[in-house]
Amino acid sequence: MGTDSPPSSSSTAPVAVGAKNAVRAVAQHHRAVVGFLLGFFLVLLLYTTLSSQFGSQTAIGVLQSSSAVRSGPAARAAAPSLPSSSSTPSNLAQGDYMEEDGGHKNDKPSKMEEEHIQDDAHRIGKNNQSEAKLDVKNGQNAEQTGQQGASDASDRMEEELIRQEIDQGGGNKNDTIIEPATAPRKPICDLSDPRYDICEISGDARTMGANRTVLYVPPVGELGADSQEWSIRDQSRKYLEYINKVTVKSLNASQAAPECTSRHAVPALVFAMNGLTSNPWHDFSDVLIPLFITTRALEGEVQFLVSDLQPWFVDKYRLILRNLSRYDIVDFNRDGGVRCYPHVTVGLRGHRDLGIDPARAPRNYTMLDFRLYIREINGLPPAGVSIPYKEANSNAATAASGAPEQQQQRKPRLMLINRGRTRKFVNFPEIVAAVQKAGFEVIPIEPRRDVSVEEFSRVVDSCDVLMGAHGARLTNFFFLRTNAVMLQVVPWGHMEHPSMVFYGGPAKEMRLKDVEYSIADVESTLYDKYGKDNPVVSDPESIHRHGWQFGMRYYWIEQDIRLNVTRFAPTLQQVLRMLSE
Template sequence: MGADSPPSSSSTAPVAGVGAKNTVKQYHRIVVGFLLGFFVVLVLYTTLSSQFGSRTAIGVLQSLSAVRTDQATGAAPPLPSSNTPSNLAQEEDGGHKNDKPNKTEEEHIQDDAHRIGKNNQSEAKLDVNNNGQNAEKTGQPAANDASDRMEEELIRQEIDQGSNKNDTIMEPAATAPRKPICDLSDPRYDICEISGDARTMGANRTVLYVPPVGELGSDGQEWSIRDQSRKHLEFVNKVTVKSLNASQSLAAPECTSRHAVRALVFAMNGLTSNPWHDFSDVLIPLFITTRALEGEVQFLVSDLQPWFVDKYRLVLKNLSRYDIIDFNQDGGVRCYPHVTVGLRSHRDLGIDPARAPRNYTMLDFRLYIREIYRLPSAGVSIPYKEANSNAAAAAPGAPAEQLQRKPRLMLINRGRTRKFVNFPEIVGAVQKAGFEVIPIEPRRDLSVEDFARTVDSCDVLMGAHGAGLTNFFFLRTNAVMLQVVPWGHMEHPSMAFYGGPAKEMRLRDVEYSIADVESTLYDKYGKDNPVVSDPESIHKQGWQLGMRYYWIEQDIRLNVTRFAPTLQKVLQMIRE
């Protein structure tokens, strides 16, 4: 065939191959161009939307991932962090910001989530604003399978990354329901605990709680409690505690002083002035309520008693490092991060370790009191043994009878009720038994510091059932409390109020119950009167009648002969 002959079919193959390659290259250029255009538009939109407060496409995807995460866990979607651009409305409402999300924007995000969630949808299109503009309108073919698959993969990666972030950072922590401010359930005491914005107004005997904005409701709450350990004492004035509602919080009084420490509001009046009640009603409840705070609490005292503050100043200063505030006379508005109103109490002159912070016991309290008054530590023996041990060390080889110091017994005589009418005779009997006697009649003006050291120097504390025995807090471990129990079935209160606490504090308790003839009631009413012959019938008529006869009217004429074996028992315990 000549040179001018038409080309055969085989000669057209290279031309067709070149055409196919050009077609593929053109296809690739279209795909790359589409993707490049898509990302250019996406970047431009992100830049513009961040300037005008709209969410970016990636932000929508991350929000979407958070929605999916929360739907899986059942939790509400978290709010964006403070450094994330958002359209949250910030309206001033009584000085607080209202951070509610824009409802239209939330609905828009949910719509996007619904569309993008269809993995097999070939035309996944991402709306990025409330006007429904399509970010894919770039002039490239709308139905391109390769670009759709690549776009879906990118979206999937964004969702996965957003889910991981939300799982570790953005998921809101579960919050426990807030407990009521005041607890009135205990039979002995009422107590209120306020954490947050607490404001005290002593002149009005009022404590306010201003809840955070998110907790403000239409209904406020109010309590009125006696801020001492005995909730039923009518002559302890009440303190009002209020949790404000939304409208009340707007008119809440402004703080005149702010404090970083917490506060305790409690009363000093009641049955105080009697040492037993001083400890049982105030000092032990104060220990239970505040000891674990290590002094980081300020006392706001309602019905402040200056004599009480002076008498127990060392205890009060140790429990609180701050000035005591006379609550009734305080005209300002003090603001604290936490306020407790009232005192916790477990029982009369007692501590229940299961209910106490750090499982405090009565032994802990006794050792705490001894430490405050700078008495010897718990490891030091009772004075009798310590003195004889020191004497033996100072004079080795000396006869024992020359070295032995007599055990020392403090004999308390009450001034008015249940007093020993034959006190000098009792002193002689105690000395005859082998004790050194320190007779004493407690008075309010006695210095607690000096008296504590005197009690500490004794091995035995003896007295009739009554407040004077409260000084057993100053005894050393293994010292003896010798309690004379009056007539009238008084064994139970004697054990409950003194004998039981003494044993809990590692003291030895010895009780001597008098006979009917040792009571002055025998002389006054005669042996056949129910007051003498049948005390139980008196107690059944009410505690007031029993109080009248056996606590108030009765004095004691101790039969020293009958009492002598008890003294010998105590002497043997000391020498063991």
């Protein structure tokens, strides 16, 4: 009783079983680690083999695809290495991808190959797991912990490779787009066009005419530390020094916006009426056509804020201005308040001299659209009505009822414009007589500035031919009917090109018939003034090479025309034939 007795079998059994289990757990954990390393080695071997077949970029994609079976945000962020066609947002991104791939966009593995590689990797992992499967719960937890640690290490390695590729300009730039903390603000003003500058402000736009300033007040969330400012000429000719500039400014967080003295529900347009206006050609080319391009699509729902307002311009072209805007014109320079608009445009879009580019115009407007528009607002007959010569004779033939005395046709009517100062016809009465002799009814005109546009437009509409020397008065061709003729007398001095560009081309675009008569050197008063051997007469090209101001001096300003009516007669016959076609 007093001596120690050996332990019984029942008391020693748990100790033996515990030791045995611990040894087994350690052994199984060891096998799990060895199994994982073996699996990783096989995957690495696959990676090395595929690298030689698909290139380094594809191999990285395969390595990523083999681990892409895991789920969760980390997997989604790291796994998609190769771009698909549907995920490429732009041609620029596609170009980047092709450059990284050495220009071989189709070298990436097919979907079937990727699935096969993933299946192999998954099968290897399952075999390793089955070999290392533990008999007890503690062993399972140890295995899962070991695998999770190895998986985390693999994730970190993969993510580091991707990060290094991105840092070095590699990888797929299409997977993740990282926006800057503060995106740069879109410029309000576009200064890229060689002809005009334009500013568009949408949102909170405030005008201060007395300061020739237009402000943009960004929403509170977009207010930054920097402000933007432009100074532009608010007409269609950006380099014309006669146009005073308007300042356009975007406020920043530290700048207080002035209080509105009036609020408006419609957009506004700020533009200048000065410059080269008072010449009809420039009135249309610099202001009225650009105004049509910029605002016609708004159908009158816009208010004009006019800098350097010209009262005579407003009075002369009041029908056009009232039709393009249903609201009162504001004298911008004298406007002392702060007007608030939902949208303000500063400047006028102009495509070319006396022209419209349909590809750049709202609703693809053309010069034909502009001519028909001008005729409509002046109350002239619509497009389908024939030229007066044909219309009158057709009506006369219908009403004559066969009486010979009533079937006499009306002569075609020709408006003969004589300029007042330069390039005028010095033998005007002789020209009138020659035109009448050729078979035309002549309406001689020496335009005055005080003539009403509406009244004069009706006179032009009644004519079949508009004739004059190259110059601004030919701008009245806007009031002619379709298929009427513009007969342009081209002065001496290689003036054919500007005559075609400024009038001949636009006339054809508006479905008018263009006829040009180029005078001979002896028909120019320069011949009398300088003599036939002077370069001004004998070699005009040498004068133009000295600069535009020399050509302007001699051929636009100093020159008048003495038309040789005998030489001119065939041109009049050509016009008669065209009217009869």
